[in-house]
Amino acid sequence: MKFPAHLQNLWHGKRFNSFNGVLRDDFAARVYKIGLRLDFTCPNRDGKVAVGGCIYCNNASHTPANYQPRLSVTQQLQQGAAAIHRRHQAERFIAYFQSYSNTYDDVARLETLYREALAFPGVVGLAIATRPDCVADEVLDLLAQLARETYLWLELGLESMRDRTLKWINRGHDLAQYVDAVERAQRRGLRICTHLILGFPGESRDAMLETAEFFNRLGIAGVKLHNLHVLKNTVLEKYYLAGAVPLMSQAQYAQLVVDFLERLNPAIVMHRLSAEAHRAITVAPPWSVDKRGMHNAIARALIERDAWQGRLYTKPGIRHSLPVMSSEGAVT
Numbered sequence: 001m002k003f004p005a006h007l008q009n010l011w012h013g014k015r016f017n018s019f020n021g022v023l024r025d026d027f028a029a030r031v032y033k034i035g036l037r038l039d040f041t042c043p044n045r046d047g048k049v050a051v052g053g054c055i056y057c058n059n060a061s062h063t064p065a066n067y068q069p070r071l072s073v074t075q076q077l078q079q080g081a082a083a084i085h086r087r088h089q090a091e092r093f094i095a096y097f098q099s100y101s102n103t104y105d106d107v108a109r110l111e112t113l114y115r116e117a118l119a120f121p122g123v124v125g126l127a128i129a130t131r132p133d134c135v136a137d138e139v140l141d142l143l144a145q146l147a148r149e150t151y152l153w154l155e156l157g158l159e160s161m162r163d164r165t166l167k168w169i170n171r172g173h174d175l176a177q178y179v180d181a182v183e184r185a186q187r188r189g190l191r192i193c194t195h196l197i198l199g200f201p202g203e204s205r206d207a208m209l210e211t212a213e214f215f216n217r218l219g220i221a222g223v224k225l226h227n228l229h230v231l232k233n234t235v236l237e238k239y240y241l242a243g244a245v246p247l248m249s250q251a252q253y254a255q256l257v258v259d260f261l262e263r264l265n266p267a268i269v270m271h272r273l274s275a276e277a278h279r280a281i282t283v284a285p286p287w288s289v290d291k292r293g294m295h296n297a298i299a300r301a302l303i304e305r306d307a308w309q310g311r312l313y314t315k316p317g318i319r320h321s322l323p324v325m326s327s328e329g330a331v332t
């Protein structure tokens with residue numbers, strides 16, 4: 001079977017359902033995300049849940065390039081919009097609340113910040129990244145209200161569906177908390193994009209691919225894939241330097257992403273296929289800093305295998321909230 005023509009048209013020639021393509025269709029214009037960094041923190045760092053954070057966390061990796069401390073939402077949007085306009089002549093933006101846990105604050109203050117972003121000229125929507133344990137019902141009620149007024153994605157970090165891995169990375173929440181957050185958000189009609197890292201030690205290829213089927217069953221609307229990479233000044237760096245963290249080659253990662261995409265529901269929007277990290281803070285792997293090279297490797301692998309998102313997708317049967325794990329961590 002060849003890559004079907006209707007999907008080629010639907011996905012603008014790509015072999016997966018890309019977020020860029022969806023934005024082009026939804027807005028009939030080029031829309032760019034502007035990353036924002038505000039003075040939020042994270043319950044996994046400030047002691048509420050844990051201290052030290054996830055073992056791979058170096059927030060400089062998702063701090064906007066032109067970040068300056070204490071700039072307001074409007075000031076950050078002004079800077080981001082000017083840079084995007086210079087580079088791409090685009091005038092539509094999604095305000096991306098990116099760094100730390102962007103729902104970890106008083107609901108009234110959250111609403112003020114989100115509405116300040118929405119009032120900025122050219123902002124057509126919001127993307128709000130957070131943790132599953134930072135979305136109390138009143139936060140979700142606010143997001144649901146905003147989603148009725150604008151285009152909104154709620155980005156939830158899961159990173160691994162294995163509780164054993166979540167513990168090892170000091171994630172500070174488990175799979176059950178993630179499922180609970182997803183279900184409460186979905187009941188309010190929210191669009192959820194989940195962040196997932198591929199390549200943790202102890203997770204087999206099959207175990208990672210089962211996550212695609214888990215997302216299908218759960219009805220996730222979007223996925224952000226990241227390869228495991230090691231950043232400076234993290235606990236993971238210490239483990240890596242001690243030889244405890246084997247990393248994939250670029251070719252292995254590209255093949256794994258293709259395997260993952262083939263099993264994923266074609267309706268799920270791919271927001272990202274690999275990690276983005278600044279060269280200056282990346283320890284390994286070296287290919288992780290070459291975003292274009294990574295995307296080319298994945299595109300080549302898709303073509304060579306005549307593969308596409310959803311090629312092996314089968315509609316899930318009865319939805320189970322939580323998968324059953326064997327003692328090895330495999331889903332049964």
Ligand code: SF4
Nearest residue numbers: 042044053054057100
């Ligand atoms: S949840 Fe995010 S901000 Fe918090 S420690 Fe983990 S990676 Fe860092």
